[in-house]
Amino acid sequence: MTALLEFKHVSKQYGSETRALTDVSFSVRSGEFVSIIGPSGAGKSTLLRCINRMIDASSGEICIEGKNVLEFRKKELKRMRTSIGMIFQHYNLVDRLSVMENVLHGRLGYKSTLAGMLGLYREEEKQQAYQILGILGLEEQVYKRCDQLSGGQKQRVGIARALIQGPKMLLCDEPIASLDPNASKVIMDHLRHISTNLGITVIVNLHQVETALKYSDRIIGVNQGKIVYNGTPGQMTSEELQRIYGSERRDTRADQGETQAG
């Protein structure tokens, strides 16, 4: 099976001092559900954004279906981005617009300048948006303004906006970091469903180790811009976790132990 996404010795440097990523190499197969875990500031977000070049890597190669995205020009870059959906911690919706309009934004990558400027969408696109919103359980919210939705609903609108692109891959940057446990579960279930049933590759940055272990096909552990773990959830041990999180993790474990004992 060929890799959909391949990182080859990728590094990212901010200015002359800060190194966000150092010699990162890994590959992701088509349809895989991959979680990236690690402490805050480890470079998870940078890594994710390098894939669709929201951030440009400094060196190395990032290949999507064998083509190095770092060599893409503007037009190719746009075409590549239309095939990759992105989901954000803060949903990044236009709060004042309706759910429908926000979902249709996912089609803008396919539009001419004029159609994009005026926001002209075809009837099929609207039907499709309606259908996707139905699957995500938002049929009653279609014409509501997004600022009237709960966090979990907003994130589902974010997912709908990504799905309507017809993507090969979803990049999710801390999708559940601002959500309560119930909403988090709904979102993670949807993402898992998207990966399993639609065959879309899902790459998720996560803070919650337990969630990563539960949902992923594979886990990539990042610490200080380097990959320190790359394997299945089943192979994950507490020593490995300690390597990913350093002493920080040990402390939280100890705290949990105390509260459970008490």
Add this chain to the structure above:
Amino acid sequence: MLIKARRKQVDYFTAKRRHAYLFWGLLLLVTYAAAVLTQYDFVQGLSSIPGALVWGVTHFYPNAESLAKFPDVLRTLVETLLMSIAATTVASVFALVFALLGSQTIGVHAGIKLASRSIATVFRNIDVTAWSMILLFSFGQNVMTGYFALFFGSFGFLTRAFLESIDETGSHSAEALRATGAGYISVICQSVIPAALPQLISWILFMIETNIRNATLIGILTGTGVGFLFNLYYKNLDYNAASLIVFVIVISILVIEFTSNYIRKVMIG
């Protein structure tokens, strides 16, 4: 260890208090020096207020004779209002373009960002009255002088205000749209402007209100509009007619304030 920490805390608060004393002391000194230099007498200044009030009540009121001038006043007032609105709306179009180009998050190129920000800063830091004096030389006593003075002042201010609104509200959704592969124009039209629109409208309304007030003052300088008429009556010692103008201006400002609050509520609420 503990004693050391406590001493540090005491030092911190003493130093802070010392700074406060120093600041207020200096402020008092500067105020006093200014009063001495300009030979301003606080007591005399305060005690003249009642006298001024009495004079205002006995002289400064519109009478039947001045009401005959009402059509003239109304005509110039409308001229002033329309000029302010025209200057603001045209300035806001230019300001939006410059704000988009200069935005930290949406802007395209570091050089263009800096250039458009600098241009806006120059225009903003020259006051409208200064603008009208500068422009008096090139346009003379003419409506255009007032129009351009308001235009330049509004342009600078609105660019700055728009910049902040756009950077504050539009950047998140713009990132999302860029990630979908949407082009620059689409991102601007579908996410940046819709997200920032309430704030943009709010700033434009604020600017129209401010400009109507300024336009009256500028009219005195440029010899146009209702400001000129006020100046004319006032210098002819026709206080009744001058007071009529003041009343009309106050009423029109209240009406405009009310209208713009209403628009805000409808468009934004």
